[in-house]
Amino acid sequence: MTLRRPTRLSAEGLGGQVASLRHEVRISAPAETVWSVVTHPESIPEWFPGIESCTVNGNIRIIKTRAGMEMAEEILTNDPLLHRFVYRITSSLYKFHLGTIDVIELGENDSLCVYSTTAEPDVLALIIAGGTKDALVEIKRLAEESIKE
Amino acid sequence: MGRKILFITTDQQRYDTLGVNGGILSRTPVLDALAREGIRYERCQPTSVVCMPSRASMLTGQFPTTHGAWMNGVPLAVNAPSVAENLHDAGYATALIGKAHFEPFLDPFSRFAENSLANLGIPTIEQDWFDGRRGVHRGFDYLELATHGVIGPLHYAKWMNENHPEAISGFYPTLDGELNVNAAGGGDTGAPQVKFNNVPRDWYHTDWVADRTISWLGQQSPDQDWFCWMSFPDPHHPWDPPKSEVERVPWKEVPLPANYPQHSSEREALIDAKARHWRAWYDGSLVSNYEAPALWVPATLTADQVREVNALNAVEIELIDEAIGRVMKDIEAKGWGDDVDVIFTTDHGEFQGDFGFLFKGPYHVDALMRLPLIWRPARSTRPEPGVVKAPVSLVSLAATFLEVAGQPAPAWTEGAALPINDDDAHARSFTSTVTEWDSALFGVDVHVRSVVTTEHLYTEYRPGTMHDGSEGELYDLADDPLQHVNRFNDPAYAAARATLHERLSAHEDRPGERATPGVLVAPV
Numbered sequence: 296m297t298l299r300r301p302t303r304l305s306a307e308g309l310g311g312q313v314a315s316l317r318h319e320v321r322i323s324a325p326a327e328t329v330w331s332v333v334t335h336p337e338s339i340p341e342w343f344p345g346i347e348s349c350t351v352n353g354n355i356r357i358i359k360t361r362a363g364m365e366m367a368e369e370i371l372t373n374d375p376l377l378h379r380f381v382y383r384i385t386s387s388l389y390k391f392h393l394g395t396i397d398v399i400e401l402g403e404n405d406s407l408c409v410y411s412t413t414a415e416p417d418v419l420a421l422i423i424a425g426g427t428k429d430a431l432v433e434i435k436r437l438a439e440e441s442i443k444e
Numbered sequence: 445m446g447r448k449i450l451f452i453t454t455d456q457q458r459y460d461t462l463g464v465n466g467g468i469l470s471r472t473p474v475l476d477a478l479a480r481e482g483i484r485y486e487r488c489q490p491t492s493v494v495c496m497p498s499r500a501s502m503l504t505g506q507f508p509t510t511h512g513a514w515m516n517g518v519p520l521a522v523n524a525p526s527v528a529e530n531l532h533d534a535g536y537a538t539a540l541i542g543k544a545h546f547e548p549f550l551d552p553f554s555r556f557a558e559n560s561l562a563n564l565g566i567p568t569i570e571q572d573w574f575d576g577r578r579g580v581h582r583g584f585d586y587l588e589l590a591t592h593g594v595i596g597p598l599h600y601a602k603w604m605n606e607n608h609p610e611a612i613s614g615f616y617p618t619l620d621g622e623l624n625v626n627a628a629g630g631g632d633t634g635a636p637q638v639k640f641n642n643v644p645r646d647w648y649h650t651d652w653v654a655d656r657t658i659s660w661l662g663q664q665s666p667d668q669d670w671f672c673w674m675s676f677p678d679p680h681h682p683w684d685p686p687k688s689e690v691e692r693v694p695w696k697e698v699p700l701p702a703n704y705p706q707h708s709s710e711r712e713a714l715i716d717a718k719a720r721h722w723r724a725w726y727d728g729s730l731v732s733n734y735e736a737p738a739l740w741v742p743a744t745l746t747a748d749q750v751r752e753v754n755a756l757n758a759v760e761i762e763l764i765d766e767a768i769g770r771v772m773k774d775i776e777a778k779g780w781g782d783d784v785d786v787i788f789t790t791d792h793g794e795f796q797g798d799f800g801f802l803f804k805g806p807y808h809v810d811a812l813m814r815l816p817l818i819w820r821p822a823r824s825t826r827p828e829p830g831v832v833k834a835p836v837s838l839v840s841l842a843a844t845f846l847e848v849a850g851q852p853a854p855a856w857t858e859g860a861a862l863p864i865n866d867d868d869a870h871a872r873s874f875t876s877t878v879t880e881w882d883s884a885l886f887g888v889d890v891h892v893r894s895v896v897t898t899e900h901l902y903t904e905y906r907p908g909t910m911h912d913g914s915e916g917e918l919y920d921l922a923d924d925p926l927q928h929v930n931r932f933n934d935p936a937y938a939a940a941r942a943t944l945h946e947r948l949s950a951h952e953d954r955p956g957e958r959a960t961p962g963v964l965v966a967p968v
Contacts, residue, residue, distance in 0.1 A: 314886055345553020345555045346553065362597060421517070421964070421966060424965070425963075428965060429555060
């Protein structure tokens, strides 16, 4: 995982306090199987620990966390060919947020799932990305269990 | 019936803040008396100078590079070793009341048990143990938790919000709108993390921790052995004690610390003799870690701000001493006075103006690394009062608790039980202690190793954002107790440096199984 916030290095600052973070997991399942776990927007409570429920209306998803926080998200891309899901949190807590899930085929039964978070403020990026790390564990579990069935 | 254990910790408290250790600002009669009745340690070091790694070392008896919680924001694995699990197995009732912080605070998904218990309304939760069994969370039957403020999911914040919502606004907002440590100033001097707090003393977290401890002790049967970790969030910033108590220590009468030269040129000369990241933080060109306000520049710190911070810090310590006194009185009233071992310490220190800084970071000097440690063994053991000058470490606490409980130290503990005097320390080779620092946050990584002996404090900086691996610091504690003269490159100290380097190498190469380093999932 790489953490980058160049403005921390400069008192003058180079703009906003943006951080871009990435977690990834190797999954013993076909890319299509992994994609089927993440592509349905309403399924997020099944694989993102700490998200208790959500409602989906068009490209707007509202999630509710176990701590009771509600956050609105806008789904920007849900591309079954590229296996890429992109969304942004529109809550006022964030000046900017972009979350990206990429599923990359490595082999017949071998995939890489990459969950990226870019956000401002940077501290919020770190907190959300911490959650995505656990989400990848669940995505892997669900995908690998589904091909055993 | 065995010996009961009251383990008392504070957060971010320097060695020299207790009267018995030469402190002149706080009146600490209760802790001073415990020290005179028991054993006072003059050179206790943490394994890390930030909360999570250091607290994890207390619980596991392991260094951060072994237990895996290597920086704040990296959770200690739920199945990491825990001395509380061994005490639980030995029949002890086990409680942790106050600040835990083995898991990150900033947790909107409530993924960590510490952040879930208050809302769930249960005293503990079943999880995996180190030995593969399932049991109460980290070995504790009962957890009732607090931190430095009234925001968030912990028990104290919930209690305040439910019972005294009108007092919430009196507290300093520890974090700013972007969840960075707040740089906003307050008080009379505009010092960061300072606020006059109108909360009544009875509702402040120091008294709450003591009240909840007394309540839990009241639920124990007379013959029950118990281990109670009473963990005060203060005197860690914010410095916002109840306003009603502030006049105890008038800040205008507070002398400047010996390590705060009045002229900035003198301070800067001292800083420039150290590794380069010191000056970079001072000037505001580097934020090396999350624990100090990102928007605060140390060079702006004024003498009056140092006085006010130190006055409020002293007030918070007096309140802790009085709270401990209430708990000790309760223990005596319950007839346990002769059967309780009391161990008091903290997780790390605080700059309090030394060299022109506040807060903490990868800066290994006495301000952050020399800690108060007192062990008052149960009177029934007829302890011999004394002072231990040999270096000891918080990594020894787990083995000490188990020794008190008559239990063997398990293979996973890396620290032997504390010595009871210097002869004991000599016989068991307590000759040096190691403090580690590793951090990697927003593009800045810092890696530091220090070893302390009775003669020297030696630090090596491993390659990172600001260091190429060639820098270090070496202080002669005998003739330079304030750590002003860096002798790292002094030929006269070449032999000492080589010996100390060997000690750090031996630490790196120590035997034993290491946990996989944890993953950073939050800033704190």
